[in-house]
Amino acid sequence: MRRNRLPAPLVAGLVLAALIVVVAVVAPMLWQGRADALSADIRQGPSGAHWLGTDALGRDVFWRTVVATRLTVEMAIAATAIAAVLGTLLGAGIAAAGRAVRAVGDRVIDLLLSFPPIIIALTFTAILSPGRASVVGALGLAFCPQFARLTNRLALSVNERDYVAVARLLGVGRFRVLIRHVVPNIAAPLLVLVSVGFATSVLTVSGLSFLGLSVQPPAYDWGSLLASGLRNIYDNPGEALGPALAILVTGLAAGLVGDGLVRHLDPRGAPPPRRPAPVPAPPRPAPSGGTGPEGGAAASVRGLSVRRPDGRELIHEVSLTVGAGEVVGIVGESGSGKSLTALALARLLPRELDWSAEHLDVNGIDLADPAKAPPARLATELGIVFQDPSSSFNPALRIGTQLTEILRVHTGTSRRQAEAMAVARLTETRVSSPELRMRQYPHELSGGMRQRAMIAAAMLHEPKLIIADEPTTALDVTVQADVLRLLKQINREHGTAILLISHDIGVVSALCDRVCVMYAGRVVEEVSVEDLRRRDVRHPYTRALLAASPETATDLDGARLVPLPGRAPSAEAREAGCAFAPRCPLAAPVCAEVVPALVAEPSGNAVACHAETSTPEVRT
Numbered sequence: 368m369r370r371n372r373l374p375a376p377l378v379a380g381l382v383l384a385a386l387i388v389v390v391a392v393v394a395p396m397l398w399q400g401r402a403d404a405l406s407a408d409i410r411q412g413p414s415g416a417h418w419l420g421t422d423a424l425g426r427d428v429f430w431r432t433v434v435a436t437r438l439t440v441e442m443a444i445a446a447t448a449i450a451a452v453l454g455t456l457l458g459a460g461i462a463a464a465g466r467a468v469r470a471v472g473d474r475v476i477d478l479l480l481s482f483p484p485i486i487i488a489l490t491f492t493a494i495l496s497p498g499r500a501s502v503v504g505a506l507g508l509a510f511c512p513q514f515a516r517l518t519n520r521l522a523l524s525v526n527e528r529d530y531v532a533v534a535r536l537l538g539v540g541r542f543r544v545l546i547r548h549v550v551p552n553i554a555a556p557l558l559v560l561v562s563v564g565f566a567t568s569v570l571t572v573s574g575l576s577f578l579g580l581s582v583q584p585p586a587y588d589w590g591s592l593l594a595s596g597l598r599n600i601y602d603n604p605g606e607a608l609g610p611a612l613a614i615l616v617t618g619l620a621a622g623l624v625g626d627g628l629v630r631h632l633d634p635r636g637a638p639p640p641r642r643p644a645p646v647p648a649p650p651r652p653a654p655s656g657g658t659g660p661e662g663g664a665a666a667s668v669r670g671l672s673v674r675r676p677d678g679r680e681l682i683h684e685v686s687l688t689v690g691a692g693e694v695v696g697i698v699g700e701s702g703s704g705k706s707l708t709a710l711a712l713a714r715l716l717p718r719e720l721d722w723s724a725e726h727l728d729v730n731g732i733d734l735a736d737p738a739k740a741p742p743a744r745l746a747t748e749l750g751i752v753f754q755d756p757s758s759s760f761n762p763a764l765r766i767g768t769q770l771t772e773i774l775r776v777h778t779g780t781s782r783r784q785a786e787a788m789a790v791a792r793l794t795e796t797r798v799s800s801p802e803l804r805m806r807q808y809p810h811e812l813s814g815g816m817r818q819r820a821m822i823a824a825a826m827l828h829e830p831k832l833i834i835a836d837e838p839t840t841a842l843d844v845t846v847q848a849d850v851l852r853l854l855k856q857i858n859r860e861h862g863t864a865i866l867l868i869s870h871d872i873g874v875v876s877a878l879c880d881r882v883c884v885m886y887a888g889r890v891v892e893e894v895s896v897e898d899l900r901r902r903d904v905r906h907p908y909t910r911a912l913l914a915a916s917p918e919t920a921t922d923l924d925g926a927r928l929v930p931l932p933g934r935a936p937s938a939e940a941r942e943a944g945c946a947f948a949p950r951c952p953l954a955a956p957v958c959a960e961v962v963p964a965l966v967a968e969p970s971g972n973a974v975a976c977h978a979e980t981s982t983p984e985v986r987t
């Protein structure tokens with residue numbers, strides 16, 4: 368893999384650090400005698416014979432400072448290593464644990480972080496009795512919470528990224544997710560903390576020795592030399608200057624290494640790869656024709672409910688079917704339950720949520736029975752495109768690595784073949800210069816290009832169903848139509864069914880065959896797109912959405928957009944009766960008490976509204 372040249376601070380830091388390590392290793396072997404030799408020249412100032420003068424016993428301060436490097440650096444490295452290993456394991460363990468352990472772990476880390484490390488180190492040292500080993504152990508424990516907090520926060524945030532969701536959908540094991548996705552994305556900040564931790568350890572180790580709590584005579588480190596130097600500061604300032612400078616230079620080296628590593632490891636700092644020689648585009652794969660089992664559905668959901676741990680229902684008995692090759696939209700305001708419905712189909716619901724369903728399947732795979740739905744199989748039947756193309760790809764890996772990995776993990780395709788297939792898909796999804804893109808990092812692609820690359824990734828296995836969760840919301844308006852056209856083209860040419868989630872009724876009416884309107888966790892209307900375009904809808908909420916949509920409301924007669932007043936109730940605020948009643952112009956007394964059932968009509972549409980149907984069903 369080609370990397371950019373090492374940044375200057377990293378080079379400077381590494382040179383300095385290497386020098387310090389060499390000195391630490393060789394100094395006691397070569398110059399211990401000079402450092403410990405007594406002479407009659409006591410407390411002399413700097414001279415040609417003694418560059419930093421001598422101490423109270425006539426020993427050469429320069430050589431003592433040089434020899435003390437080993438003990439100081441050894442102790443700082445040991446303390447940092449203990450803190451980094453223990454803290455990282457602790458943080459990762461808490462991130463991977465269940466909710467209860469996470470809550471307790473977080474509080475314990477918060478508590479430990481509220482004490483300055485030096486206080487913790489002093490307390491442990493006092494308990495364990497002064498000495499080198501106790502100081503190293505105490506410092507390791509004192510800095511451990513900082514590593515635990517950082518690892519925990521980083522791992523949790525990376526875990527929530529869409530590319531981790533995709534990896535989970537693809538059935539990538541926890542360990543591989545950790546190695547491929549979590550570690551590369553948290554390594555840089557952890558390395559900075561290691562360098563800061565090392566610099567702080569040098570200071571604290573020296574500080575504790577300065578106080579007489581660490582290295583005991585006749586051994587000496589920079590802290591004990593500094594203590595003796597301060598006692599003689601008026602006779603020979605050089606005696607304090609030597610160890611002080613050594614501490615400063617070591618801290619500087621650690622800082623430069625940390626800063627340089629961040630720049631070097633961040634792929635956003637890399638120069639663009641050279642444009643490869645143009646190669647003829649591989650042939651477009653032939654359309655697969657029809658999909659799904661004969662007469663079967665690409666996805667089918669019946670009675671899906673999702674609950675929070677406290678039992679509150681977030682979505683209630685949602686039912687919908689996506690026929691083979693059909694494009695179905697789910698539309699509704701923020702919080703209506705669109706994404707949870709889609710995530711349930713991909714088996715990507717957050718762990719803390721509880722779900723149940725009478726029936727949940729993707730192209731015949733029963734998702735309610737994990738034994739019948741091995742992740743690898745689901746991964747080949749289902750592709751997913753998320754809203755934010757910037758979080759859909761792992762920022763630490765090149766686009767090509769991520770695309771080919773999907774094929775290599777699941778089908779054992781050779782690298783060369785996987786690359787050819789990935790390039791073909793990128794070409795098909797109209798990603799310009801696909802060979803070049805394969806070698807680029809996600810941040811080097813524009814938003815629209817990344818989203819097309821994401822669609823290419825979702826299409827790699829020729830899935831029967833693509834779930835597109837707000838695929839255009841994060842995009843520039845100029846490329847939104849392009850991405851929608853691409854999805855429609857895929858649907859036409861491959862017969863891929865699409866479940867499109869959007870809050871924009873204009874987007875779904877442009878792309879879909881059928882639309883489910885959701886409100887407060889329920890489907891309130893299901894309508895064909897022809898009826899939607901004609902505005903022949905029944906539910907007052909769907910009418911309100913249409914009236915508020917610019918694409919449909921700016922009529923030839925100049926009708927103005929009508930905003931929908933109020934807000935959808937949160938899960939806590941939902942009461943008995945129809946959740947839309949407080950905002951509904953047609954609300955009647957029954958609406959406040961009875962939840963209307965979704966009633967199918969002969970046309971195939973369905974609506975849940977007392978004003979439109981006469982067979983209410985009580986569901987609270």
Ligand SMILES: Nc1ncnc2c1ncn2[C@@H]1O[C@H](COP(=O)(O)OP(=O)(O)OP(=O)(O)O)[C@@H](O)[C@H]1O
Pocket residue numbers: 675681699700701702703704705706707708717719720870937938
């Ligand atoms: N992990 C979770 N824990 C608790 N509540 C959640 C969780 N995930 C989602 N919710 C809640 O479930 C409800 C439905 O969420 P969902 O993401 O499906 O809404 P949405 O219709 O897709 O909205 P948006 O367009 O904003 O994404 C919201 O009220 C949301 O706050």
